[in-house]
Amino acid sequence: MKRIIISHETRQLFRSGAFRSLLVLIAGAIAFAAWSGQRSIDRQVEGANAAIAFEDSRRGRMRADTERYEAQVLAEGGEYQFASARHAPGAGPPQGTNAGAVGAETSKYLTMPATGLASFSIGQSDIQLNYVPVSMNPTMNITRNNELENPVNLMTGAFDIAFVVIFLLPIFVLAISYDLLSSEKERGTLAMILAHPISLRELMASKIIARAGVLLAGVLLLGLLALFAVGANLGSTDTWARFGLWMSATLVYTLFWFAMSVLVNVYGKNSAANGIALAGTWLALVVVVPTLVSLLATTIYPAPSRMELTTAAREAQTAAEKNYMARLDEYYYDHLEFVPEGDERAMDFLTVAMSNRNAIDKAVRPLYDEFQAQLNRQESLVQRFQFISPAIMMQLALNEISGTSADRYEHFLGQVYAFHEEWGEYFTVRFLQRYPLKPADYDQFPAFEYREEPFGTVLMRLLPSLLGMLVLLFGAILIPFLTLRRYQVATS
């Protein structure tokens, strides 16, 4: 009997024009989302490559100068010297021999590679660039946000697969199931069906299985197609593990909305009232609660304003300058190229400029740490409050799965800060020793390679969101299941 109902419902669904157009709509939305998500990732890659190529070419030119100089020294004899200051082009040792100049005037761009599923959920990756410049400049400059995107576009947010799943999919679910029982009741067919050897629970389950089966099969298949179309690293197990998690999260989230439909149908009155209740629930859980939680987080733990941080950094800079630079020509501070050749002050200048940067870093560090601490407090408040809305849990989960979460970015920044120290130290030491950089040294500059977090860490962060959704789902299933026996089949 159950099988008959399921196959009947499935056939009915496919015959209804509304359902077919819904399926077309969702396929279109996923295709569009995959395409636009991919564009966003491509743009990041293009930007990162251009920035890396630009800075590499500047270092490349400096290296070429040292090669010419080395050849000249070899040919003419003499000592391979350190350039204490910038010369007129062609005269004396080139700037490329000066580690201080190389380290201060060129940057190295570090990138956090996108995961195979990055285009599925853009998360914060559209405002936090995945490529950042490291040089001998203060730490603050690393995270100065350089994203150029039109603020209107950022405010509106990405049309990615996460958006389709979190916002649109529930609407489709509700549209095909809001009148599950109520319509049969209103038409008077419910009593007739139940005259057959089938319980109300079984009937309900069959109807849901038919709808959820068709819809989920469609969505997961489309997700797979999207993965093949726009996913990356299809050969790696990481990508497939992430896709498996994406499928599970989508499954649980979608089933939760079916369960909501059942819940409302069990308690609800007529179809129209069910519709209102479900639309209201959707609005509350997907729109209102997340914005309220965000409001709560930013009100309880407001991040210090970037404006305050800026003026504080400036205050530190002025103080440092007044202390250390008093005896020096500040003019040279800004214009290395004008430092006279062989002038010992040039040496002092770079030394002081370096100690200056250290002073700024030290002065700003506490403020900066406070910034990060406040953000972490916001984040942990959101972690705690996520359980009141499946949409928040789903968004956190999808960001985690796609590798666009705040935590992965922080993991990246941790490595960036460590590398910043290493890079700075490499050039500072050689500069202070007045060691002349040779062409071969250019191959020995510190190299950066992003170390991915262990998959277990990702799973552990993902667990609360996934478990929370599962608990909500079971709750939403259990309540109607228990009360279904008291359901009134005929309208009184």
Next chain:
Amino acid sequence: MIASIARKEFSEIVRDGRFKWTAGIMALLLLTALAAGYQKYSAHMDIQRLSQDQTNAQWLNQGDKNPHSGAHYGNYAFKPAGPLAFFDNGINNYAGTALFMEAHKQNFAVGRPATDQSSIGRFGDLSGAMILQLLMPLLIIFLGFTAFSGERESGTLRQVMSMGVSNRQLLWGKALGIGVAVLLVVGICALAGGVALSLADLSADNESLGARVALLSASYLLYGAVFLFLTLAVSAWAKTARTALMVLVGFWAFAGFLAPKAAVEISKAVHPTPAFGKWMADMRSHQMRGFDGVPPFVRFEQEAADIFAQYGASSVAELPVYVGALRLQKFEEYDFPVFEEHYGRLRDSYMNQRRLQDRVGIAAPTLPLRSLSMALSGTDLIRHINFADAAEAYRRDMVLKVNNYLATAASSFNTPGSGTFVADEAVFAMVPPFEFKSQGLGATLSEHAGNFIALLLWLCLSLALALWAVRRLSVEED
């Protein structure tokens, strides 16, 4: 007759328990949003004013130094929030707040508050504007979808029609009844907004606040009317109340959630925003090779004779001004066209995207309203661009003043080995503090005329649909 229909509709709605609930929740959310918005707004404005004063003081007290070093030390422009940001925060969370103005470099504003927020912030701001744009239409739909379809289902439509009421009278009466009920809820918001406004000493900004509020109210009323007549049209057209509800909720979700994102993605595809790395590399390479292919160093050598001739000198030694300052100012000016080209390219992509978004916006009434609301609240893209322009104009003037001063004051430093010129920090007072004056309301309005027209078109369309639907109103269920 219309009045009594309206009265019946209104009292029926107000007596319904569902209305009390939804209206109560909506009013509560509105008040929360406005209170939070106001608190954030005043905190932002306090910090902005304080920071601007501080950075101005830092500029004046930066110590005795070479004036050009002073220009490198530079100054910051901090962006004020916009007169009605507490109601509609617009792009403020996603646009930079601090713009560094220094010698040799044009910068863009950095420090987007959104980067200092949990990722949940991307669900959006709970603001007065958000509630009126998204929740108010849904309230109208909930209150109005049964207006005709419900009466048909319960059989009262036939009775009403038999009493000689014309279809149009019925439409106007119902529109009036529902409209008043919605206004009752939204009125609280207007009142709360008014109180907040009178508490805040905003009039000092001289941004024609009264006119802004009036236009804002008019836009939202128009928007509400669009949804009201659409709801009545669908209610009259649909065979059952639940069909009406599904169609209306579907349209609402399309207009409020799908259309804005789709419009943005389409506009980005047609007019892509350059990627930061690419844009930066292009601009800096262009700077290094010179605007028209002559590197700045070479170009100055080429032009040196002409420049010296302007001072009646044929060599550096004869110059009555400091050559270093001349060179610095020239280098500065060589970069202007490069900045204009690359920043111009960026701005063109923004403006083209905006125009396209406005055009796509005709498909959904929420889009033109959103643009209007941001513009009237002073939290839109154009204001941000104006701010960046003002900062760049200030920067150029600051550098020019400082370099000119250096040219005359350090005129005796032209011989090699004469060291560098150090000025008393008092000279930095020659640069007046930065102050941002927004363009007037008039300019904003002329830029957004198209959005007003789009809203009006939507009103006409929804009215026409409603009139058409009630004309073919059938009293029977089929």
